[in-house]
Amino acid sequence: MADTPRSTPVSFSEFEAVTTTQWQERITRDLKGQDPAALSWLTPDGLTVEPFYHQEALQALGGAPTPLVRTAPTWRNVPTYSVPAGDRGHAAIDRAAAGLERGAEGAHFLLSNAGTFDVDYLHQKVSLNSAYVGYSMRSGLGELVKRLQELNLTPQGFFVLDPITCHAPDVPSQLTELRTALQTCQAWPAVSIVGINSAYYADRGATVTQQIAFALATAATYLSEIPREDITVEMVARALHLHVGINPNYFFEIAKLRAFRRLFATLLQAYGVPTAIAQELPIFASTSSWSQTTLDPHTNLLRVTTEAMSAVLGGATAVSVGRFDSLFHEPNEFAERLARNLPILLREEAYLDRVQDPAAGSYYLETLTDQLAHQAWILFQKIEAQGGLPGATGLVLQELHASAQAQFRRIANAEQVVVGTNKFQNPNEQFDYNPKRLLRSREFDSTRATYPTEVLRLATAMHFDRRERKRKRSALVLLGAHTNQHILESFLRTLPAAERPELREAHPDGTLSVLFSSAEEATLMYATPEQYGRLARAINHIPIDEPNFIPSALLTADLPTMQEAIRVFGFQEFTVQGYSTEDVLARLQGKK
Known part of the structure; x- marks a missing residue:
């Protein structure tokens, strides 16, 4: 149409083109002696992401790839x-x-x-x-x-x-x-x-x-x-x-x-x-x-x-x-x-x-x-x-497990930031749900990246809850497989380097991490799946040989019963010489 405005070519001819070499020289100057390679990011996929990209990047690809074309007007x-x-x-x-x-x-x-x-x-x-x-x-x-x-x-x-x-x-x-x-x-x-x-x-x-x-x-x-x-x-x-x-x-x-x-x-x-x-x-x-x-x-x-x-x-x-x-x-x-x-x-x-x-x-x-x-x-x-799927399912699951565990460790060590969970937490957060009920629920999604960190926070919130104090009961909270290693790594990062070496060998892999809470204290412990299963059956009055029983993530009982069960079934305490359990919990939650 005659009244339709015509597009004007965009031109920035008043600005001189800046080459990749010039950008690199400017970055080196601004870093004031630091190695520019330190700005590169090695991703979990094994890729190196550079601090900037320039037109040579497309030349390396053989020119700009053909754009994708949507087959529908919108999503x-x-x-x-x-x-x-x-x-x-x-x-x-x-x-x-x-x-x-x-x-x-x-x-x-x-x-x-x-x-x-x-x-x-x-x-x-x-x-x-x-x-x-x-x-x-x-x-x-x-x-x-x-x-x-x-x-x-x-x-x-x-x-x-x-x-x-x-x-x-x-x-x-x-x-x-x-x-x-x-x-x-x-x-x-x-x-x-x-x-x-x-x-x-x-x-x-x-x-x-x-x-x-x-x-x-x-x-x-x-x-x-x-x-x-x-x-x-x-x-x-x-x-x-x-x-x-x-x-x-x-x-x-x-x-x-x-x-x-x-x-x-x-x-x-x-x-x-x-x-x-x-x-x-x-x-x-x-x-x-x-x-x-x-x-x-x-x-x-x-x-x-x-x-x-x-x-x-x-x-x-x-x-x-x-x-x-x-x-x-x-x-x-x-x-x-x-x-x-x-x-x-x-x-x-x-x-x-x-x-x-x-x-x-x-x-x-x-x-x-x-x-x-x-x-x-x-x-x-x-x-x-390896024959493709489903024959190579073992390889796929092995790769998946390794990447998930690596991400758990990065979150536990705060190398990977999860806002509000392992960094920039809300110290006055009030839950509008019942942590105890959530941990007991079979629908609670335990496959997520922040699950180990969350369970520790929720469990300690329960421990310090006044109602639990009044009841004078104790609780045992299953933090999850491999979580003890994540907790240990998190805690070790809060200690001076000289105090770390021998602690790493003190806690075996392949165990479950649990938090034993009473009105007076909270103790981090670990146990094998078999130990936890047998204790859960004892607490719930289920026969030890009952095969169809699925243990809950949260067990509660009176303090003497729980203490005796832990002793009988052989749970190990997560001990760090020179630090109390309260100290460990405070450090893990960023209070020290």
Whole structure:
């Protein structure tokens, strides 16, 4: 149109171009004798991040890579709702229906038992011909698809079964179930039936490189194992759907999604499938439970904000933001509303959907994407060399365990900062939940990064609680496997170097760490799993040989009984010569 203003070329000709060498000289001068290499950051993935990147970075990549192109105008805002085992899901469905009326653009159901989920009720509350709905489950895919088919629908959304990632004991039968569902879903072009649950790894401490490699290995398994005479590799490729978990490492999470799409295209090329399918791959990104905390929980709101931003800037097609209080509160409208509105703010007020690939051309992000893709491909090849998945599951779990334990140690030593938990704590924090009840709950997520630190804080809060003092009872709190080592490392860092050496050998690996609390004292102890199990049975009056008993993380009894049980079952005290137990606790909580 004639009145449309024309764009003016942007030019900064008045400024002279600065070369990489000139930047390096300026950095060296500003550091006043310090080694510039000290500014480089060695990441848990083994990558070295430089203090700055310049145009030569793109030249090293052979020029700027082709930008990603979204296949939809924007991403969907898809909250997640959990449905417990034995529950038909009516409460979750009601919340999902209300969310769709208030800004959500879909719903994702985590089904403990897909066979009992009331699809008819769902369709009454939500039009499944128009609503975008996802279902994640460990079994029951065939039955769920059959019941949806009986409703004569043309649904849209996705299913995630993923027996490979979830280590299902009956992989062959579930692959058969996936084939049948895939054939059924050919009549549902807007449904992705073959889901990869990469969030499983993100929620258990995997590095970014590991998440990409493990997801790629899973995709390779499905591309190899699902096809039959009537199911082509291309059909499987077009039916794939990726569910990823997003953590707070902002730039790495952006690069993670971009690197996976790039490697997925390479994988498709190896199978003789059009690589353009990689651009169309639906990616459902949910904020990760791994990074959530029970301490200073409102910081979770800040974490999920950066996580959601990483997801949409990285190219996710749907985003699910978790509740900030999901670890210790039942679902509630306040927390759900905040979570639901966050993606809306990113679109409607931050305009993050106005650019196809915001990371395209960034010296740093393009380099990071390339490095992650390179490292992940090496790990993927290592998995394939062992026969691929599920045969190489042992290798995958070994890698996952090592990375999670390393992260536990970094958090315990405050090398990795978790705001409000191991740094910048709120000394006057008042819990709006019952720590004792939370520790006893089997639903309390013990797989998170901050769990060992949290349990110590919660347990000591219980110890100093006046009500416990009045009752004159004692408590034994299970801090978790390997936690004693993390506690020891944390405490050793508070001591002069000369006092540390022999302490490290004094505490064996492979034990559980516990906190023994009475009204007068708190003692850190450790025991083998067998010792703890036998003591728990004695305290709960369960026969010692009862095989189906699951010990609670919190045991309480009168003080004489607990003291006698600890003596009989042989728990060892966490002793540090010259320091009282109160001293240890005070130091660990930053009070000294």
